[in-house]
Amino acid sequence: MASARAVAAEFFGTALLLCAIVGSGIMAQRLFGGNVGLALLANAIATGGALVALILAFGPVSGAHFNPAITLVDAWQGGIARAAILPYVVAQMSGALCGTALTNGMFGLPLFFASAHVRSGPGMLVSEFVATFGLLVVIWGCVRARAAATPYAVAAYIIGAYWFTPSTSFANPAVTIARSLTDTFAGIRPQDAPAFIVAQFAGALAATTLFAWLAPISQEVADSVVLPHGLD
Amino acid sequence: MASARAVAAEFFGTALLLCAIVGSGIMAQRLFGGNVGLALLANAIATGGALVALILAFGPVSGAHFNPAITLVDAWQGGIARAAILPYVVAQMSGALCGTALTNGMFGLPLFFASAHVRSGPGMLVSEFVATFGLLVVIWGCVRARAAATPYAVAAYIIGAYWFTPSTSFANPAVTIARSLTDTFAGIRPQDAPAFIVAQFAGALAATTLFAWLAPISQEVADSVVLPHGLD
Amino acid sequence: MASARAVAAEFFGTALLLCAIVGSGIMAQRLFGGNVGLALLANAIATGGALVALILAFGPVSGAHFNPAITLVDAWQGGIARAAILPYVVAQMSGALCGTALTNGMFGLPLFFASAHVRSGPGMLVSEFVATFGLLVVIWGCVRARAAATPYAVAAYIIGAYWFTPSTSFANPAVTIARSLTDTFAGIRPQDAPAFIVAQFAGALAATTLFAWLAPISQEVADSVVLPHGLD
Amino acid sequence: MASARAVAAEFFGTALLLCAIVGSGIMAQRLFGGNVGLALLANAIATGGALVALILAFGPVSGAHFNPAITLVDAWQGGIARAAILPYVVAQMSGALCGTALTNGMFGLPLFFASAHVRSGPGMLVSEFVATFGLLVVIWGCVRARAAATPYAVAAYIIGAYWFTPSTSFANPAVTIARSLTDTFAGIRPQDAPAFIVAQFAGALAATTLFAWLAPISQEVADSVVLPHGLD
Numbered sequence: 001m002a003s004a005r006a007v008a009a010e011f012f013g014t015a016l017l018l019c020a021i022v023g024s025g026i027m028a029q030r031l032f033g034g035n036v037g038l039a040l041l042a043n044a045i046a047t048g049g050a051l052v053a054l055i056l057a058f059g060p061v062s063g064a065h066f067n068p069a070i071t072l073v074d075a076w077q078g079g080i081a082r083a084a085i086l087p088y089v090v091a092q093m094s095g096a097l098c099g100t101a102l103t104n105g106m107f108g109l110p111l112f113f114a115s116a117h118v119r120s121g122p123g124m125l126v127s128e129f130v131a132t133f134g135l136l137v138v139i140w141g142c143v144r145a146r147a148a149a150t151p152y153a154v155a156a157y158i159i160g161a162y163w164f165t166p167s168t169s170f171a172n173p174a175v176t177i178a179r180s181l182t183d184t185f186a187g188i189r190p191q192d193a194p195a196f197i198v199a200q201f202a203g204a205l206a207a208t209t210l211f212a213w214l215a216p217i218s219q220e221v222a223d224s225v226v227l228p229h230g231l232d
Numbered sequence: 233m234a235s236a237r238a239v240a241a242e243f244f245g246t247a248l249l250l251c252a253i254v255g256s257g258i259m260a261q262r263l264f265g266g267n268v269g270l271a272l273l274a275n276a277i278a279t280g281g282a283l284v285a286l287i288l289a290f291g292p293v294s295g296a297h298f299n300p301a302i303t304l305v306d307a308w309q310g311g312i313a314r315a316a317i318l319p320y321v322v323a324q325m326s327g328a329l330c331g332t333a334l335t336n337g338m339f340g341l342p343l344f345f346a347s348a349h350v351r352s353g354p355g356m357l358v359s360e361f362v363a364t365f366g367l368l369v370v371i372w373g374c375v376r377a378r379a380a381a382t383p384y385a386v387a388a389y390i391i392g393a394y395w396f397t398p399s400t401s402f403a404n405p406a407v408t409i410a411r412s413l414t415d416t417f418a419g420i421r422p423q424d425a426p427a428f429i430v431a432q433f434a435g436a437l438a439a440t441t442l443f444a445w446l447a448p449i450s451q452e453v454a455d456s457v458v459l460p461h462g463l464d
Numbered sequence: 465m466a467s468a469r470a471v472a473a474e475f476f477g478t479a480l481l482l483c484a485i486v487g488s489g490i491m492a493q494r495l496f497g498g499n500v501g502l503a504l505l506a507n508a509i510a511t512g513g514a515l516v517a518l519i520l521a522f523g524p525v526s527g528a529h530f531n532p533a534i535t536l537v538d539a540w541q542g543g544i545a546r547a548a549i550l551p552y553v554v555a556q557m558s559g560a561l562c563g564t565a566l567t568n569g570m571f572g573l574p575l576f577f578a579s580a581h582v583r584s585g586p587g588m589l590v591s592e593f594v595a596t597f598g599l600l601v602v603i604w605g606c607v608r609a610r611a612a613a614t615p616y617a618v619a620a621y622i623i624g625a626y627w628f629t630p631s632t633s634f635a636n637p638a639v640t641i642a643r644s645l646t647d648t649f650a651g652i653r654p655q656d657a658p659a660f661i662v663a664q665f666a667g668a669l670a671a672t673t674l675f676a677w678l679a680p681i682s683q684e685v686a687d688s689v690v691l692p693h694g695l696d
Numbered sequence: 697m698a699s700a701r702a703v704a705a706e707f708f709g710t711a712l713l714l715c716a717i718v719g720s721g722i723m724a725q726r727l728f729g730g731n732v733g734l735a736l737l738a739n740a741i742a743t744g745g746a747l748v749a750l751i752l753a754f755g756p757v758s759g760a761h762f763n764p765a766i767t768l769v770d771a772w773q774g775g776i777a778r779a780a781i782l783p784y785v786v787a788q789m790s791g792a793l794c795g796t797a798l799t800n801g802m803f804g805l806p807l808f809f810a811s812a813h814v815r816s817g818p819g820m821l822v823s824e825f826v827a828t829f830g831l832l833v834v835i836w837g838c839v840r841a842r843a844a845a846t847p848y849a850v851a852a853y854i855i856g857a858y859w860f861t862p863s864t865s866f867a868n869p870a871v872t873i874a875r876s877l878t879d880t881f882a883g884i885r886p887q888d889a890p891a892f893i894v895a896q897f898a899g900a901l902a903a904t905t906l907f908a909w910l911a912p913i914s915q916e917v918a919d920s921v922v923l924p925h926g927l928d
Binding site for chain 2: 102
Binding site: 500501502504505508509512585586587590591594598601602604605606608609610613616617618620621622623624625626627628629630674677678679 | 701704705708712715716717718719720723724727728731734735737738739741742743744745746747748749750752753754755756757798799801802803804844847848851
């Protein structure tokens with residue numbers, strides 16, 4: 001089972017992450033008008049800045065997953081107990097929804113309103129697969145030998161991935177669902193979300209399989225090293 | 233009591249921080265004209281760059297608070313003595329005012345002139361609450377397990393928070409008052425400042441309460457770990 | 465000989481690096497239209513973000529060269545066995561081509577199509593010499609005394625070098641060849657590639673010669689320290 | 697006396713630093729045309745990226761001063777021998793000139809041509825004083841307790857200082873003289889340089905005096921800690 005503290009950390013961390021993603025998108029859209037490129041640049045920098053800070057802050061309590069795809073593959077690899085999956089995912093989902101509602105409200109918008117932002121087409125499934133594959137490559141690569149660098153690596157990767165994938169790298173099922181409920185820069189049409197989520201889980205599984213061969217670790221090390229969280 | 237050195241560190245650190253905030257705002261306003269988005273991007277990057285450097289430089293002497301809200305909750309948690317609150321806050325306030333006057337003068341403007349920049353409305357109180365809540369979440373989360381990463385986490389968070397809150401995340405009462413005395417990009421109307429400050433203290437208290445439960449630390453550890461400053 | 469794991473790490477790392485370089489170039493070109501300056505800014509930030517993450521992730525397995533010029537001078541200095549050169553370079557080349565094809569396809573373009581982007585003229589040879597000289601200076605300087613900082617130093621250098629060289633610092637023969645096969649922002653005409661590659665190897669050799677004198681290291685240290693990779 | 701290796705490190709490091717400053721200025725000017733704000737943003741990011749990499753690379757050999765003002769106050773504080781001042785400054789000056797000529801030539805411009813970029817007026821002396829004061833505050837603050845963080849702090853500070861001072865923070869006499877010999881974005885009229893240099897030395901002296909009181913260190917520690925360079 002996950003402790004109440006770890007669950008709370010996942011809730012608050014994911015909520016603040018959604019504030020960063022959705023809020024910077026709204027701000028950028030308002031300030032840059034139709035210049036989507038500059039809006040994406042500000043959105044990427046703001047997301048990366050908040051992400052590294054939140055992983056550093058909540059990582060010691062819960063591992064700072066903020067992402068059901070990470071939670072699943074981490075449980076598969078023995079990093080957290082299987083009984084912790086459900087509470088983690090519930091916390092991430094409810095945190096993502098609360099963060100989105102808070103941000104929408106803070107900017108004077110309805111708390112929830114379905115996005116009309118089309119993100120579909122032939123390249124999108126591949127794009128989210130690649131984005132989440134890369135994210136887990138970075139995580140599994142770092143935690144094995146340089147766990148202290150993981151927060152920086154993840155945030156730097158996400159800043160890059162916003163730009164190098166046509167889908168702008170959601171790479172997170174909880175974030176994808178929450179972003180379907182804000183009709184702003186960071187939004188995604190609800191009907192486009194399921195395909196994103198399938199591709200994300202597939203990418204996470206592929207990267208985990210690759211690193212299980214590429215850099216296997218002993219089980220004793222795994223218990224403490226994989227997405228390390230020591231205070232709880 | 234706070235040592236003269238710690239008080240001087242708070243004075244000079246807060247002064248240079250205000251140079252960064254106000255100065256980069258003036259420069260950005262002049263170079264980008266009406267493009268508020270690009271001005272905010274430059275303002276955020278410049279503030280974050282200076283902030284991480286100043287925390288690293290003055291942290292070992294005074295803890296590098298530069299912020300009455302941090303000083304108050306740090307004293308509440310036993311990080312600094314209660315007798316140090318007043319000298320810290322006086323140093324922060326006077327440093328913020330001197331830094332603002334120096335910067336205004338350096339750019340050929342009156343040393344002090346009240347801002348006409350309206351920052352009010354329904355979302356502003358929530359915005360400053362969230363901004364300061366997030367700031368203290370980052371600080372309390374980092375100092376417990378990765379104190380060396382705190383300066384980077386704080387600066388990265390602030391870069392993000394400039395973008396994801398409608399108030400652009402002042403998150404600091406001393407900074408708020410000083411910014412009411414420059415009618416430039418970073419300014420705030422004096423009459424809007426009190427609500428900002430109330431929301432900032434409330435956010436700081438909420439985050440401190442959360443972490444007191446989320447990741448409690450023993451008192452012996454607290455004395456040395458909380459916003460660590462070892463040279464003094 | 466190089467282990468299969470190290471070779472796979474070079475393949476996947478170089479493939480993802482090309483996704484970052486080519487993909488962010490395409491995205492930037494689409495979003496910024498004719499504003500080449502903003503496109504280069506986004507391209508540089510995205511490349512730097514992905515690069516630091518990939519070096520951190522794959523470094524422990526293969527040394528994270530992703531670059532035949534690095535592999536050659538590293539073998540010369542005794543960092544890897546000479547028998548590892550060929551498998552490393554083949555992995556880098558095939559990874560670069562696969563990453564480029566994947567990215568082109570993801571954005572709805574032909575998998576390979578020759579670039580028409582002219583990058584020639586009197587300053588280009590000097591430019592690629594300087595770019596690669598600087599890259600190896602950074603690597604050799606860091607690995608001797610601060611190996612943990614190398615990933616950050618390399619990524620920061622590349623962000624700078626995209627801007628301070630007229631060729632925009634390819635600094636990598638495998639990347640150069642792959643970029644000749646995408647007629648997008650990051651492309652280079654096939655006929656311009658050979659001169660780039662010659663200049664890159666020359667720059668790498670010059671920097672290696674300089675540091676062999678500037679900061680010599682004992683052979684025992686060299687075996688473990690030079691572009692360190694400990695897991696394999 | 698300084699060793700030949702330390703002198704060479706100062707030469708090559710300062711040369712590459714000037715490539716970064718001048719080269720990114722030329723590139724930005726060409727790509728952004730009259731948009732001085734975007735040119736300064738690219739110039740700041742490129743300078744910061746190169747600076748952190750070069751300090752990390754050359755720091756272990758020479759201390760990575762690249763700046764006569766740093767060399768002077770470091771010698772004053774006992775960090776390097778007084779006999780090392782002249783060779784250091786000669787290496788910095790010649791490196792700065794060679795880097796500027798190389799960059800001008802690389803971009804197809806005359807190797808040296810006097811700048812017509814006016815940088816004078818009432819605020820400029822104060823501006824360069826503040827810029828260099830802040831730079832030395834950051835250096836002296838970091839080296840006392842977190843020497844490993846100095847390269848990051850210095851680069852982050854410079855990125856900020858480009859924006860928050862009306863002079864755009866040259867903060868370096870060798871850089872100032874070299875930049876008077878390129879009539880491009882980063883240039884300065886030769887007749888404006890002397891005042892810059894006087895203000896820079898004054899700022900460096902003031903910060904050094906402040907920290908000599910704020911955070912004194914024992915002489916034994918000083919010899920190894922002040923702007924540490926261990927390999928030579």
